[in-house]
Amino acid sequence: MTAQWTTHGVDLHPDTVHKRFRTDAHDEPEREWRALTLLDRHAPGLAPRPLDRADGTVTMSRLPGTVLRGAALTDRHLDALARAVRHLHDAVPAEEAARLPVRRWDVRESAGAIRARAGAVRAPGTERALTAGLRWLDGAQDALAAGGDAAAPVLGQADGNLANFLWDGADVRLVDFEDSGRSDRPYELAEMVEHVSAWTDTDLDAEAFLSRFPLSPAETRRLLECRRLFALLWLVFLSADPTTTARNPPDTPPRQATRLLTLLDTPARCPRRWP
Template sequence: MTSQTPPWSTHLLDLGPETVRKRFRPGADGEAAREWRALTLLDRYAPGLAPRPLARADGVVTMSRLPGVPLRGGALTPERLDALAGAVDRLLRAVPAEVAARLPARRWDVPHTVAAIRARAGAAPPPADPEQRRALAEGLRWLAVAEPDLRAYGLATRPVLGQADGNLANFLWDGADVRLVDFEDSGRSDRPYELAELLEHVSAWVHPGAVLDGAELVARFGLSAAESRRLLVCRRLFALLWLVLLGAGPAGLRDNPPDTVSRQAARLRALLG
Protein backbone atom coordinates (compact mmCIF):
# COMPACT_ATOMS: atom_id res chain seq x y z
CA MET A 1 0.00 0.00 0.00
CA THR A 2 1.01 3.62 -0.47
CA SER A 3 0.39 6.21 2.24
CA GLN A 4 -0.88 9.74 1.88
CA THR A 5 -1.54 12.36 4.53
CA PRO A 6 -4.03 15.03 3.42
CA PRO A 7 -3.04 18.55 4.52
CA TRP A 8 -4.32 19.50 8.00
CA SER A 9 -6.00 16.13 8.41
CA THR A 10 -6.42 13.94 11.46
CA HIS A 11 -5.76 10.74 9.55
CA LEU A 12 -3.36 8.90 7.26
CA LEU A 13 -4.57 7.06 4.18
CA ASP A 14 -3.05 3.73 3.10
CA LEU A 15 -4.15 3.27 -0.50
CA GLY A 16 -4.32 -0.20 -2.01
CA PRO A 17 -5.61 -1.29 -5.42
CA GLU A 18 -9.07 -2.09 -4.05
CA THR A 19 -9.07 -0.89 -0.43
CA VAL A 20 -8.30 2.18 1.66
CA ARG A 21 -7.14 2.06 5.27
CA LYS A 22 -7.90 5.30 7.05
CA ARG A 23 -5.82 5.59 10.20
CA PHE A 24 -7.01 8.21 12.67
CA ARG A 25 -4.57 9.85 15.01
CA PRO A 26 -5.03 9.68 18.79
CA GLY A 27 -7.39 12.39 20.01
CA ALA A 28 -9.37 12.46 16.76
CA ASP A 29 -12.58 13.16 18.71
CA GLY A 30 -14.56 10.08 17.73
CA GLU A 31 -13.96 10.52 14.01
CA ALA A 32 -13.35 6.82 13.34
CA ALA A 33 -16.70 5.96 14.95
CA ARG A 34 -18.49 8.62 12.90
CA GLU A 35 -16.88 7.39 9.69
CA TRP A 36 -17.74 3.76 10.38
CA ARG A 37 -21.33 4.57 11.38
CA ALA A 38 -22.00 6.61 8.24
CA LEU A 39 -20.43 4.07 5.89
CA THR A 40 -22.43 1.26 7.51
CA LEU A 41 -25.70 3.18 7.16
CA LEU A 42 -25.01 4.08 3.54
CA ASP A 43 -24.00 0.53 2.69
CA ARG A 44 -27.45 -0.49 3.92
CA TYR A 45 -29.60 2.32 2.55
CA ALA A 46 -27.63 3.65 -0.46
CA PRO A 47 -25.16 0.98 -1.55
CA GLY A 48 -22.52 2.21 -3.97
CA LEU A 49 -22.81 5.88 -3.00
CA ALA A 50 -19.87 5.73 -0.59
CA PRO A 51 -17.06 3.27 0.17
CA ARG A 52 -18.15 -0.06 1.55
CA PRO A 53 -17.05 -0.54 5.19
CA LEU A 54 -14.83 -3.59 5.56
CA ALA A 55 -13.23 -3.51 9.00
CA ARG A 56 -12.67 -1.26 12.01
CA ALA A 57 -10.08 -1.72 14.76
CA ASP A 58 -7.84 0.48 16.92
CA GLY A 59 -8.67 3.76 15.20
CA VAL A 60 -8.39 2.30 11.70
CA VAL A 61 -11.29 2.07 9.27
CA THR A 62 -10.80 -0.13 6.22
CA MET A 63 -13.11 0.48 3.28
CA SER A 64 -13.38 -0.23 -0.41
CA ARG A 65 -11.57 2.11 -2.79
CA LEU A 66 -13.80 4.06 -5.16
CA PRO A 67 -12.94 5.00 -8.74
CA GLY A 68 -12.94 8.59 -9.92
CA VAL A 69 -11.21 11.93 -9.57
CA PRO A 70 -12.13 14.76 -7.17
CA LEU A 71 -14.45 17.44 -8.48
CA ARG A 72 -12.39 20.13 -6.76
CA GLY A 73 -10.43 22.24 -9.22
CA GLY A 74 -12.10 20.77 -12.30
CA ALA A 75 -14.68 22.31 -14.61
CA LEU A 76 -18.17 21.76 -13.19
CA THR A 77 -19.99 21.00 -16.42
CA PRO A 78 -23.78 20.50 -16.47
CA GLU A 79 -23.19 16.75 -16.59
CA ARG A 80 -21.00 16.84 -13.51
CA LEU A 81 -23.39 19.21 -11.74
CA ASP A 82 -26.26 16.79 -12.42
CA ALA A 83 -24.22 13.94 -11.00
CA LEU A 84 -23.19 15.97 -7.95
CA ALA A 85 -26.78 16.98 -7.22
CA GLY A 86 -27.95 13.40 -7.70
CA ALA A 87 -25.36 12.06 -5.27
CA VAL A 88 -26.10 14.66 -2.60
CA ASP A 89 -29.85 14.21 -2.99
CA ARG A 90 -29.47 10.45 -2.66
CA LEU A 91 -27.39 10.91 0.49
CA LEU A 92 -29.90 13.24 2.12
CA ARG A 93 -32.84 10.95 1.33
CA ALA A 94 -31.19 7.60 2.02
CA VAL A 95 -31.36 7.16 5.78
CA PRO A 96 -34.90 7.00 7.21
CA ALA A 97 -35.78 9.98 9.38
CA GLU A 98 -36.37 7.81 12.45
CA VAL A 99 -32.87 6.37 12.08
CA ALA A 100 -31.22 9.74 11.40
CA ALA A 101 -32.97 11.23 14.44
CA ARG A 102 -31.03 8.86 16.70
CA LEU A 103 -27.63 9.88 15.34
CA PRO A 104 -25.35 12.23 17.26
CA ALA A 105 -25.34 15.74 15.85
CA ARG A 106 -22.80 16.29 13.09
CA ARG A 107 -19.66 18.19 13.95
CA TRP A 108 -19.82 21.85 13.00
CA ASP A 109 -23.55 21.97 13.68
CA VAL A 110 -25.09 25.33 14.58
CA PRO A 111 -23.94 25.44 18.25
CA HIS A 112 -20.42 24.27 17.36
CA THR A 113 -20.12 26.73 14.46
CA VAL A 114 -21.49 29.70 16.40
CA ALA A 115 -19.11 29.00 19.29
CA ALA A 116 -16.14 28.68 16.93
CA ILE A 117 -16.97 31.93 15.15
CA ARG A 118 -17.18 33.89 18.39
CA ALA A 119 -14.08 32.29 19.89
CA ARG A 120 -11.91 32.88 16.85
CA ALA A 121 -13.25 36.36 16.19
CA GLY A 122 -12.67 37.28 19.83
CA ALA A 123 -9.14 35.88 19.94
CA ALA A 124 -7.86 37.47 16.74
CA PRO A 125 -7.01 41.15 16.23
CA PRO A 126 -9.48 43.06 14.02
CA PRO A 127 -8.72 42.67 10.31
CA ALA A 128 -6.45 45.40 8.99
CA ASP A 129 -8.43 45.64 5.77
CA PRO A 130 -11.46 47.95 6.29
CA GLU A 131 -13.77 45.91 4.05
CA GLN A 132 -12.91 42.70 5.87
CA ARG A 133 -13.38 44.45 9.19
CA ARG A 134 -16.75 45.77 8.07
CA ALA A 135 -17.91 42.35 6.84
CA LEU A 136 -16.89 40.71 10.10
CA ALA A 137 -18.70 43.33 12.18
CA GLU A 138 -21.85 43.03 10.08
CA GLY A 139 -21.70 39.26 10.28
CA LEU A 140 -21.37 39.21 14.06
CA ARG A 141 -24.29 41.64 14.43
CA TRP A 142 -26.40 39.45 12.17
CA LEU A 143 -25.45 36.34 14.14
CA ALA A 144 -26.56 37.89 17.44
CA VAL A 145 -30.07 38.27 16.02
CA ALA A 146 -30.25 35.11 13.89
CA GLU A 147 -28.86 32.52 16.32
CA PRO A 148 -32.19 31.55 17.97
CA ASP A 149 -33.85 30.86 14.62
CA LEU A 150 -30.79 28.98 13.37
CA ARG A 151 -30.97 26.66 16.37
CA ALA A 152 -34.75 26.23 16.40
CA TYR A 153 -35.19 25.27 12.75
CA GLY A 154 -32.62 22.55 12.91
CA LEU A 155 -34.55 20.90 15.74
CA ALA A 156 -37.90 21.14 13.92
CA THR A 157 -37.04 19.86 10.44
CA ARG A 158 -36.68 16.33 9.08
CA PRO A 159 -33.38 14.87 10.27
CA VAL A 160 -30.93 13.47 7.72
CA LEU A 161 -27.50 11.89 7.74
CA GLY A 162 -25.19 14.79 6.94
CA GLN A 163 -21.74 14.30 5.47
CA ALA A 164 -20.62 17.48 7.23
CA ASP A 165 -17.84 18.24 4.76
CA GLY A 166 -18.58 20.29 1.64
CA ASN A 167 -15.06 20.11 0.24
CA LEU A 168 -15.42 19.26 -3.46
CA ALA A 169 -12.34 17.07 -3.09
CA ASN A 170 -14.64 14.61 -1.31
CA PHE A 171 -16.86 14.13 -4.37
CA LEU A 172 -15.39 11.68 -6.89
CA TRP A 173 -16.39 11.80 -10.56
CA ASP A 174 -15.90 8.58 -12.55
CA GLY A 175 -17.14 9.90 -15.89
CA ALA A 176 -20.76 9.02 -15.22
CA ASP A 177 -21.53 9.26 -11.50
CA VAL A 178 -20.36 11.05 -8.36
CA ARG A 179 -19.59 9.16 -5.16
CA LEU A 180 -18.79 10.50 -1.70
CA VAL A 181 -15.87 10.00 0.67
CA ASP A 182 -14.85 11.39 4.09
CA PHE A 183 -17.49 11.02 6.76
CA GLU A 184 -15.42 11.59 9.90
CA ASP A 185 -17.52 14.63 10.88
CA SER A 186 -20.88 13.14 9.87
CA GLY A 187 -24.03 12.97 11.94
CA ARG A 188 -27.59 14.21 12.31
CA SER A 189 -28.31 17.32 10.25
CA ASP A 190 -30.94 18.83 7.95
CA ARG A 191 -31.05 19.23 4.18
CA PRO A 192 -30.66 23.04 3.86
CA TYR A 193 -27.76 23.03 6.32
CA GLU A 194 -25.86 20.43 4.29
CA LEU A 195 -26.51 22.25 1.02
CA ALA A 196 -25.37 25.53 2.56
CA GLU A 197 -22.06 24.05 3.62
CA LEU A 198 -21.47 22.70 0.12
CA LEU A 199 -22.30 26.03 -1.51
CA GLU A 200 -20.15 28.09 0.85
CA HIS A 201 -17.12 25.82 1.16
CA VAL A 202 -14.10 27.69 -0.15
CA SER A 203 -13.47 24.88 -2.64
CA ALA A 204 -16.71 25.82 -4.42
CA TRP A 205 -15.43 29.16 -5.69
CA VAL A 206 -11.74 29.73 -5.08
CA HIS A 207 -10.40 27.93 -8.18
CA PRO A 208 -10.66 29.92 -11.45
CA GLY A 209 -12.63 27.99 -14.04
CA ALA A 210 -14.00 25.60 -11.42
CA VAL A 211 -16.71 27.61 -9.68
CA LEU A 212 -19.82 25.87 -8.41
CA ASP A 213 -22.96 27.60 -9.71
CA GLY A 214 -25.03 27.73 -6.54
CA ALA A 215 -28.28 28.72 -8.22
CA GLU A 216 -27.97 25.90 -10.74
CA LEU A 217 -27.26 23.34 -8.03
CA VAL A 218 -30.10 24.48 -5.75
CA ALA A 219 -32.56 24.45 -8.66
CA ARG A 220 -32.04 20.69 -8.89
CA PHE A 221 -33.41 20.12 -5.37
CA GLY A 222 -36.88 21.70 -5.47
CA LEU A 223 -36.62 23.25 -2.02
CA SER A 224 -39.74 24.41 -0.21
CA ALA A 225 -40.11 28.06 0.78
CA ALA A 226 -39.12 27.21 4.35
CA GLU A 227 -36.07 25.27 3.18
CA SER A 228 -35.04 28.16 0.93
CA ARG A 229 -35.18 30.56 3.87
CA ARG A 230 -33.18 28.13 5.99
CA LEU A 231 -30.65 27.73 3.19
CA LEU A 232 -29.98 31.47 3.05
CA VAL A 233 -29.40 31.89 6.78
CA CYS A 234 -27.18 28.80 6.86
CA ARG A 235 -25.16 30.10 3.92
CA ARG A 236 -24.64 33.32 5.88
CA LEU A 237 -23.47 31.30 8.87
CA PHE A 238 -20.94 29.30 6.84
CA ALA A 239 -19.74 32.39 4.98
CA LEU A 240 -19.07 34.05 8.34
CA LEU A 241 -17.28 30.94 9.59
CA TRP A 242 -15.05 30.89 6.50
CA LEU A 243 -14.23 34.56 6.95
CA VAL A 244 -12.84 33.95 10.44
CA LEU A 245 -11.14 30.69 9.40
CA LEU A 246 -9.43 32.20 6.37
CA GLY A 247 -8.50 35.37 8.18
CA ALA A 248 -7.23 33.87 11.41
CA GLY A 249 -6.81 30.16 10.77
CA PRO A 250 -3.63 28.10 10.31
CA ALA A 251 -1.40 28.85 7.36
CA GLY A 252 -2.81 25.93 5.34
CA LEU A 253 -6.16 27.69 5.10
CA ARG A 254 -4.39 30.66 3.57
CA ASP A 255 -2.71 28.66 0.80
CA ASN A 256 -5.12 30.25 -1.64
CA PRO A 257 -4.95 33.23 -4.01
CA PRO A 258 -3.90 36.42 -2.18
CA ASP A 259 -7.35 37.98 -2.51
CA THR A 260 -9.23 35.02 -1.02
CA VAL A 261 -10.07 36.67 2.31
CA SER A 262 -11.24 39.85 0.58
CA ARG A 263 -13.42 37.80 -1.75
CA GLN A 264 -14.80 35.91 1.23
CA ALA A 265 -15.71 39.19 2.91
CA ALA A 266 -17.51 40.29 -0.25
CA ARG A 267 -19.40 36.96 -0.38
CA LEU A 268 -20.58 37.40 3.17
CA ARG A 269 -21.74 40.97 2.64
CA ALA A 270 -23.61 39.96 -0.53
CA LEU A 271 -25.41 37.20 1.38
CA LEU A 272 -26.28 39.58 4.20
CA GLY A 273 -27.83 41.88 1.61
Protein backbone atom coordinates in the same frame (compact mmCIF):
# COMPACT_ATOMS: atom_id res chain seq x y z
CA MET B 1 -4.46 19.99 4.97
CA THR B 2 -1.27 19.89 6.97
CA ALA B 3 -0.44 17.30 9.59
CA GLN B 4 -1.07 19.94 12.25
CA TRP B 5 -4.77 20.08 11.38
CA THR B 6 -5.67 16.75 9.81
CA THR B 7 -6.91 13.97 12.08
CA HIS B 8 -6.08 11.05 9.82
CA GLY B 9 -3.72 9.57 7.28
CA VAL B 10 -4.79 7.64 4.19
CA ASP B 11 -3.12 4.57 2.69
CA LEU B 12 -4.36 3.79 -0.82
CA HIS B 13 -4.26 0.23 -2.17
CA PRO B 14 -5.64 -1.11 -5.47
CA ASP B 15 -9.00 -2.16 -3.99
CA THR B 16 -8.99 -0.79 -0.44
CA VAL B 17 -8.31 2.37 1.54
CA HIS B 18 -6.95 2.39 5.09
CA LYS B 19 -7.84 5.56 6.97
CA ARG B 20 -5.66 5.95 10.07
CA PHE B 21 -6.98 8.33 12.74
CA ARG B 22 -4.84 10.03 15.35
CA THR B 23 -5.33 9.02 18.95
CA ASP B 24 -6.87 12.44 19.71
CA ALA B 25 -9.40 12.21 16.86
CA HIS B 26 -12.23 11.94 19.41
CA ASP B 27 -15.19 10.14 17.85
CA GLU B 28 -14.22 10.53 14.19
CA PRO B 29 -13.53 6.82 13.55
CA GLU B 30 -16.95 6.01 15.02
CA ARG B 31 -18.64 8.65 12.87
CA GLU B 32 -16.91 7.38 9.73
CA TRP B 33 -17.74 3.73 10.43
CA ARG B 34 -21.34 4.49 11.39
CA ALA B 35 -22.03 6.51 8.24
CA LEU B 36 -20.42 3.98 5.91
CA THR B 37 -22.37 1.16 7.56
CA LEU B 38 -25.67 3.06 7.20
CA LEU B 39 -25.01 3.88 3.57
CA ASP B 40 -23.91 0.33 2.76
CA ARG B 41 -27.31 -0.76 4.07
CA HIS B 42 -29.52 1.97 2.59
CA ALA B 43 -27.57 3.25 -0.44
CA PRO B 44 -24.99 0.66 -1.51
CA GLY B 45 -22.45 2.02 -3.97
CA LEU B 46 -22.87 5.68 -3.03
CA ALA B 47 -19.93 5.59 -0.60
CA PRO B 48 -17.12 3.16 0.19
CA ARG B 49 -18.11 -0.18 1.68
CA PRO B 50 -16.90 -0.55 5.28
CA LEU B 51 -14.60 -3.56 5.56
CA ASP B 52 -12.85 -3.46 8.93
CA ARG B 53 -12.24 -1.27 11.92
CA ALA B 54 -9.39 -1.82 14.38
CA ASP B 55 -6.81 0.18 16.33
CA GLY B 56 -8.00 3.57 15.13
CA THR B 57 -8.06 2.50 11.47
CA VAL B 58 -11.11 2.20 9.24
CA THR B 59 -10.64 0.01 6.16
CA MET B 60 -13.03 0.54 3.27
CA SER B 61 -13.35 -0.27 -0.40
CA ARG B 62 -11.66 2.04 -2.87
CA LEU B 63 -13.98 3.88 -5.25
CA PRO B 64 -13.18 4.79 -8.85
CA GLY B 65 -13.18 8.35 -10.11
CA THR B 66 -11.44 11.70 -9.93
CA VAL B 67 -12.18 14.52 -7.50
CA LEU B 68 -14.46 17.34 -8.58
CA ARG B 69 -12.32 19.96 -6.86
CA GLY B 70 -10.38 21.83 -9.50
CA ALA B 71 -12.51 20.47 -12.35
CA ALA B 72 -14.40 22.59 -14.88
CA LEU B 73 -17.92 21.67 -13.78
CA THR B 74 -20.44 21.11 -16.56
CA ASP B 75 -24.17 20.46 -16.41
CA ARG B 76 -23.40 16.73 -16.41
CA HIS B 77 -21.24 17.16 -13.34
CA LEU B 78 -23.91 19.21 -11.56
CA ASP B 79 -26.63 16.70 -12.47
CA ALA B 80 -24.59 13.82 -11.08
CA LEU B 81 -23.47 15.77 -8.00
CA ALA B 82 -27.05 16.77 -7.14
CA ARG B 83 -28.28 13.23 -7.79
CA ALA B 84 -25.69 11.82 -5.36
CA VAL B 85 -26.46 14.38 -2.65
CA ARG B 86 -30.22 13.83 -2.98
CA HIS B 87 -29.60 10.10 -2.67
CA LEU B 88 -27.54 10.66 0.47
CA HIS B 89 -30.24 12.78 2.10
CA ASP B 90 -33.10 10.47 1.11
CA ALA B 91 -31.45 7.12 1.80
CA VAL B 92 -31.45 6.89 5.60
CA PRO B 93 -35.01 6.93 7.03
CA ALA B 94 -35.76 10.09 8.98
CA GLU B 95 -36.48 8.22 12.20
CA GLU B 96 -33.07 6.53 11.96
CA ALA B 97 -31.29 9.78 11.09
CA ALA B 98 -32.97 11.46 14.07
CA ARG B 99 -31.21 9.05 16.44
CA LEU B 100 -27.71 9.91 15.17
CA PRO B 101 -25.35 12.14 17.13
CA VAL B 102 -25.42 15.67 15.80
CA ARG B 103 -22.83 16.34 13.11
CA ARG B 104 -19.63 18.24 13.79
CA TRP B 105 -19.73 21.96 13.07
CA ASP B 106 -23.44 22.28 13.74
CA VAL B 107 -24.93 25.72 14.41
CA ARG B 108 -23.77 25.95 18.01
CA GLU B 109 -20.23 24.70 17.37
CA SER B 110 -19.84 26.97 14.34
CA ALA B 111 -21.19 30.02 16.16
CA GLY B 112 -18.90 29.31 19.10
CA ALA B 113 -15.86 29.08 16.83
CA ILE B 114 -16.80 32.32 15.08
CA ARG B 115 -17.03 34.27 18.33
CA ALA B 116 -13.90 32.67 19.77
CA ARG B 117 -11.77 33.54 16.75
CA ALA B 118 -13.30 36.81 15.59
CA GLY B 119 -10.86 38.86 17.65
CA ALA B 120 -7.95 37.39 15.69
CA VAL B 121 -9.24 38.57 12.30
CA ARG B 122 -6.74 41.06 10.93
CA ALA B 123 -7.00 40.67 7.16
CA PRO B 124 -7.46 43.99 5.31
CA GLY B 125 -10.84 44.47 3.70
CA THR B 126 -12.75 42.22 6.11
CA GLU B 127 -13.72 44.59 8.94
CA ARG B 128 -17.13 45.69 7.65
CA ALA B 129 -18.21 42.15 6.74
CA LEU B 130 -17.08 40.76 10.10
CA THR B 131 -18.97 43.44 12.03
CA ALA B 132 -22.12 42.93 9.97
CA GLY B 133 -21.82 39.16 10.26
CA LEU B 134 -21.46 39.17 14.02
CA ARG B 135 -24.44 41.51 14.35
CA TRP B 136 -26.49 39.17 12.15
CA LEU B 137 -25.38 36.12 14.15
CA ASP B 138 -26.54 37.67 17.43
CA GLY B 139 -30.06 37.90 16.07
CA ALA B 140 -30.15 34.70 14.03
CA GLN B 141 -28.43 32.01 16.09
CA ASP B 142 -31.37 30.87 18.24
CA ALA B 143 -33.70 30.38 15.26
CA LEU B 144 -30.95 28.68 13.28
CA ALA B 145 -30.24 26.25 16.10
CA ALA B 146 -33.93 25.48 16.59
CA GLY B 147 -34.34 24.65 12.91
CA GLY B 148 -38.09 24.08 12.92
CA ASP B 149 -40.00 22.30 10.16
CA ALA B 150 -37.26 23.08 7.62
CA ALA B 151 -34.74 20.97 9.54
CA ALA B 152 -36.05 17.44 9.01
CA PRO B 153 -33.24 15.06 10.06
CA VAL B 154 -30.94 13.52 7.46
CA LEU B 155 -27.56 11.84 7.58
CA GLY B 156 -25.20 14.73 6.92
CA GLN B 157 -21.79 14.19 5.36
CA ALA B 158 -20.64 17.35 7.14
CA ASP B 159 -17.83 18.11 4.69
CA GLY B 160 -18.60 20.13 1.58
CA ASN B 161 -15.07 20.00 0.18
CA LEU B 162 -15.40 19.15 -3.52
CA ALA B 163 -12.35 16.90 -3.11
CA ASN B 164 -14.72 14.50 -1.34
CA PHE B 165 -16.88 13.94 -4.43
CA LEU B 166 -15.56 11.49 -7.03
CA TRP B 167 -16.63 11.62 -10.68
CA ASP B 168 -16.34 8.42 -12.73
CA GLY B 169 -17.60 9.87 -16.01
CA ALA B 170 -21.26 9.17 -15.28
CA ASP B 171 -21.92 9.29 -11.53
CA VAL B 172 -20.60 10.92 -8.39
CA ARG B 173 -19.73 9.04 -5.21
CA LEU B 174 -18.92 10.39 -1.76
CA VAL B 175 -15.99 9.90 0.61
CA ASP B 176 -14.95 11.31 4.01
CA PHE B 177 -17.57 10.96 6.73
CA GLU B 178 -15.47 11.53 9.85
CA ASP B 179 -17.58 14.58 10.86
CA SER B 180 -20.91 13.08 9.82
CA GLY B 181 -24.05 12.88 11.90
CA ARG B 182 -27.58 14.20 12.24
CA SER B 183 -28.17 17.27 10.13
CA ASP B 184 -30.75 18.68 7.72
CA ARG B 185 -30.86 19.27 3.99
CA PRO B 186 -30.59 23.11 3.94
CA TYR B 187 -27.64 23.01 6.31
CA GLU B 188 -25.77 20.44 4.22
CA LEU B 189 -26.46 22.25 0.94
CA ALA B 190 -25.32 25.53 2.46
CA GLU B 191 -22.03 24.01 3.53
CA MET B 192 -21.40 22.68 0.03
CA VAL B 193 -22.00 25.91 -1.87
CA GLU B 194 -20.18 28.08 0.70
CA HIS B 195 -17.16 25.80 1.14
CA VAL B 196 -14.01 27.58 0.05
CA SER B 197 -13.35 24.79 -2.46
CA ALA B 198 -16.48 25.82 -4.39
CA TRP B 199 -15.00 29.08 -5.61
CA THR B 200 -11.27 29.48 -4.97
CA ASP B 201 -10.11 26.73 -7.34
CA THR B 202 -13.45 25.41 -8.67
CA ASP B 203 -16.27 27.40 -10.21
CA LEU B 204 -19.37 25.82 -8.69
CA ASP B 205 -22.47 27.68 -9.90
CA ALA B 206 -24.34 27.72 -6.60
CA GLU B 207 -27.70 28.77 -8.00
CA ALA B 208 -27.57 26.19 -10.80
CA PHE B 209 -26.64 23.47 -8.31
CA LEU B 210 -29.31 24.44 -5.77
CA SER B 211 -31.96 24.64 -8.48
CA ARG B 212 -31.69 20.86 -8.77
CA PHE B 213 -33.25 20.44 -5.31
CA PRO B 214 -37.00 20.84 -4.71
CA LEU B 215 -36.92 23.08 -1.64
CA SER B 216 -39.96 24.26 0.27
CA PRO B 217 -40.27 27.98 1.12
CA ALA B 218 -39.23 27.21 4.71
CA GLU B 219 -36.18 25.25 3.50
CA THR B 220 -35.27 28.10 1.18
CA ARG B 221 -35.31 30.59 4.04
CA ARG B 222 -33.22 28.28 6.21
CA LEU B 223 -30.80 27.65 3.34
CA LEU B 224 -30.03 31.36 3.07
CA GLU B 225 -29.50 31.70 6.82
CA CYS B 226 -27.22 28.64 6.82
CA ARG B 227 -25.24 30.03 3.89
CA ARG B 228 -24.70 33.23 5.87
CA LEU B 229 -23.45 31.20 8.83
CA PHE B 230 -20.95 29.23 6.76
CA ALA B 231 -19.80 32.35 4.90
CA LEU B 232 -19.11 34.02 8.25
CA LEU B 233 -17.35 30.92 9.55
CA TRP B 234 -15.12 30.82 6.48
CA LEU B 235 -14.38 34.54 6.80
CA VAL B 236 -13.02 33.89 10.29
CA PHE B 237 -11.11 30.79 9.23
CA LEU B 238 -9.58 32.47 6.19
CA SER B 239 -8.65 35.64 8.04
CA ALA B 240 -7.56 34.39 11.47
CA ASP B 241 -6.06 30.94 10.86
CA PRO B 242 -2.55 31.23 9.37
CA THR B 243 -2.61 27.61 8.19
CA THR B 244 -5.84 28.11 6.25
CA THR B 245 -4.64 31.46 4.93
CA ALA B 246 -1.42 29.94 3.58
CA ARG B 247 -3.34 27.35 1.56
CA ASN B 248 -5.34 29.93 -0.43
CA PRO B 249 -4.61 32.91 -2.72
CA PRO B 250 -3.74 36.16 -0.88
CA ASP B 251 -6.96 37.88 -1.96
CA THR B 252 -9.18 35.13 -0.52
CA PRO B 253 -10.17 36.91 2.75
CA PRO B 254 -11.48 40.11 1.10
CA ARG B 255 -13.26 38.04 -1.54
CA GLN B 256 -14.85 36.01 1.24
CA ALA B 257 -15.91 39.25 2.92
CA THR B 258 -17.66 40.28 -0.30
CA ARG B 259 -19.43 36.91 -0.46
CA LEU B 260 -20.71 37.34 3.09
CA LEU B 261 -21.93 40.91 2.53
CA THR B 262 -23.73 39.82 -0.63
CA LEU B 263 -25.50 37.01 1.26
CA LEU B 264 -26.45 39.37 4.10
CA ASP B 265 -28.09 41.65 1.51
CA THR B 266 -29.83 38.82 -0.36
CA PRO B 267 -33.58 38.34 0.21
CA ALA B 268 -34.87 34.78 0.64
CA ARG B 269 -36.32 33.39 -2.55
CA CYS B 270 -36.80 29.95 -4.03
CA PRO B 271 -33.97 28.94 -6.39
CA ARG B 272 -35.03 28.74 -10.01
CA ARG B 273 -35.98 25.20 -10.95
CA TRP B 274 -33.72 23.34 -13.33
CA PRO B 275 -35.60 22.07 -16.43
